[in-house]
Amino acid sequence: MSAQDDSVIVHLDVLHEMQLEGMGAEERVDWQTKITQVKADYKTARAVEKSDKSDADQRKRAKDVGDAIAKAAPAVTKSVIAAVAAFRKGDAVTGSAELMDIVASLAPLVSTVLSAAGPEGALVGALFSVVAQILRCFGPKQESEGATFEKLLRQLESQTQVRDIKQVHDQVLVDAVVIMQQSSTLRVLAAHEPRTHADYTHLLAELEACQRALDGTSPFKNAKTFQSWGVVEYLRSPENQDVDLWPTVLGLFCKTYADLVSSSMTLTLMANSDDMATLMASVDPGSANPLGADDKRDLEKALISIRGIAEASKQAYEVANALVLDKLRELSGTAQRWGLFTHIGTNHSLWFVSGPGKVKRGEWVDRSDRNYFHHVVLAEDAGSRIEKGDSSRTFDFTPRHHCFVLKSSSSSYPGSNHWVDHG
Numbered sequence: 403m404s405a406q407d408d409s410v411i412v413h414l415d416v417l418h419e420m421q422l423e424g425m426g427a428e429e430r431v432d433w434q435t436k437i438t439q440v441k442a443d444y445k446t447a448r449a450v451e452k453s454d455k456s457d458a459d460q461r462k463r464a465k466d467v468g469d470a471i472a473k474a475a476p477a478v479t480k481s482v483i484a485a486v487a488a489f490r491k492g493d494a495v496t497g498s499a500e501l502m503d504i505v506a507s508l509a510p511l512v513s514t515v516l517s518a519a520g521p522e523g524a525l526v527g528a529l530f531s532v533v534a535q536i537l538r539c540f541g542p543k544q545e546s547e548g549a550t551f552e553k554l555l556r557q558l559e560s561q562t563q564v565r566d567i568k569q570v571h572d573q574v575l576v577d578a579v580v581i582m583q584q585s586s587t588l589r590v591l592a593a594h595e596p597r598t599h600a601d602y603t604h605l606l607a608e609l610e611a612c613q614r615a616l617d618g619t620s621p622f623k624n625a626k627t628f629q630s631w632g633v634v635e636y637l638r639s640p641e642n643q644d645v646d647l648w649p650t651v652l653g654l655f656c657k658t659y660a661d662l663v664s665s666s667m668t669l670t671l672m673a674n675s676d677d678m679a680t681l682m683a684s685v686d687p688g689s690a691n692p693l694g695a696d697d698k699r700d701l702e703k704a705l706i707s708i709r710g711i712a713e714a715s716k717q718a719y720e721v722a723n724a725l726v727l728d729k730l731r732e733l734s735g736t737a738q739r740w741g742l743f744t745h746i747g748t749n750h751s752l753w754f755v756s757g758p759g760k761v762k763r764g765e766w767v768d769r770s771d772r773n774y775f776h777h778v779v780l781a782e783d784a785g786s787r788i789e790k791g792d793s794s795r796t797f798d799f800t801p802r803h804h805c806f807v808l809k810s811s812s813s814s815y816p817g818s819n820h821w822v823d824h825g
Contacts, residue, residue, distance in 0.1 A: 407448060410472045413479040414441045420482070444471045470511040477507035560647035563633050564654060574658050577619040578665035581715075584612045585672040588708065592677035595684045595691070602697040609704035616669070616711045634729050644759040649740045652733065659726055666719035673712030681705065742780060742803050750774040750813055776815045777808040 418437040450456050450464035485500035587608065596605045633655055636642055672678065684691045685701040693701075739758040747753055751770040755761055781804040810820035 406472055407444075410444055410475045411441065413475040414444070416479055417482060420486070440471070444468060444475075447471070466514045467511075470514040474507045474511045478504050481507065560636075560642070560645050560651060563636050563651045564647060566633065568654065570658055574661050574665075578661045580615055580619055581665040581669045584615050585668045587612055588672050589675070589677065592672075592675065592681045595681065596697075596701065597692055599694070599697065602693055602701060606700055606704060609701070609708060613704065613707050613711065616708070619715075634726075637733055638729065643736050644757055649737070652737060656730070659722075663719055663723070666715045669712045670716040673709045678705070678709075744778050744780060744805070746775050746778055750776065752778060752807060773809045773811060774813050774815075775807055775809055776820075779806045780804070781806070 414437055418434050418441075420433075447464040447468035451461050451468055453461075456464065481500045481503040485497045485504070488494075488497035488500060591605060591608055594601075596602050633651060637648070637652055637655065642648055682702065682705055683689060685693065685698045685705065687695060687698055687702075689698070691698065736758050739761045740756060742754065742756045743761065744752065744754050745766075747768075747770075751768055752775045753766040754769055755764075755766045759765075782802075805825045807823050807825075808815070808820065809823055812819070
């Protein structure tokens with residue numbers, strides 16, 4: 403064999419032994435088979451070229467094919483090595499350019515084979531299958547059926563959590579409305595001291611109505627729901643924290659909890675207010691209030707009952723509070739990574755990322771155009787804030803932001819042509 407033949411074999415051997423990331427056992431065997439086929443076709447072409455049994459046309463065709471392989475092999479090997487290195491560093495631009503160089507290196511060989519009759523078409527197929535395998539190993543990975551099914555299940559689980567939270571929040575919201583209304587009624591009643599039997603009759607009727615309304619609420623039940631709620635464990639599970647609905651589940655959970663706390667504290671504060679204490683003192687059996695002893699006793703009993711309901715609501719909330727706040731503190735880092743992050747690249751490009759997994763892996767997305775970016779400011783959309791009284795059934799928990807970017811037509815700023823874009 404000539405020095406050129408030795409060089410070709412060495413380059414093909416390098417390709418044969420290459421280890422590509424993500425290549426399974428079957429793919430590696432297929433890769434080596436294709437390279438072995440190219441090596442055999444090259445040796446066959448040179449043998450035919452030198453054989454006395456070959457006619458002139460056969461020798462010419464074999465020489466053309468051999469020379470084309472000899473010219474392509476070093477260039478293809480160099481570009482494959484460079485493409486592998488570029489893709490491993492995450493440089494898709496350079497990697498893609500090297501793949502185009504591989505195709506360009508194979509073009510003369512393809513032209514040679516197509517211009518001649520013979521079995522060399524399999525050779526071209528083998529070389530292009532090498533390119534295809536590089537793309538499969540370093541191009542975008544397709545999820546396996548198992549991974550796709552698992553993602554679907556997690557999305558369905560998230561939807562179930564959203565549905566369950568909304569059902570619980572509806573009950574909490576109903577209770578909150580009742581408690582707020584009765585707290586407002588108590589505030590008005592406590593501001594007036596009863597001094598006549600008519601006052602006694604009116605106040606007792608209002609207090610009994612308030613008690614019946616509050617008896618229909620379920621502070622213990624709602625607090626117990628928070629203690630045993632599977633949504634907390636769902637939110638804490640790392641496998642769920644990259645699911646798109648995770649922020650919605652967290653938002654609904656926090657809104658429901660906030661409504662429970664707000665209503666419970668409102669009733670507790672009202673039942674222990676200065677006006678309520680003054681009213682309690684005025685109906686004390688030993689007070690100077692002109693009401694009869696029986697009237698005072700009835701009113702005192704009704705007020706104590708109201709205070710008992712408020713205390714029960716407070717105790718239930720405190721039990722839930724001890725659990726919920728600790729869990730929410732654990733989730734604060736994950737919640738923050740679901741925010742929207744942006745920065746201007748060193749080449750004046752605009753980059754964004756959102757989501758715990760993407761933030762951790764540094765999977766920034768380039769949203770640049772042909773212009774140059776100099777400064778960027780993110781502002782929360784006012785409509786994405788939860789205002790008092792908003793219902794979780796109507797509130798949209800999808801985060802929204804305004805993005806203001808200072809752009810120009812050149813890398814220098816200030817320049818003759820710059821502006822602010824909003825998106």
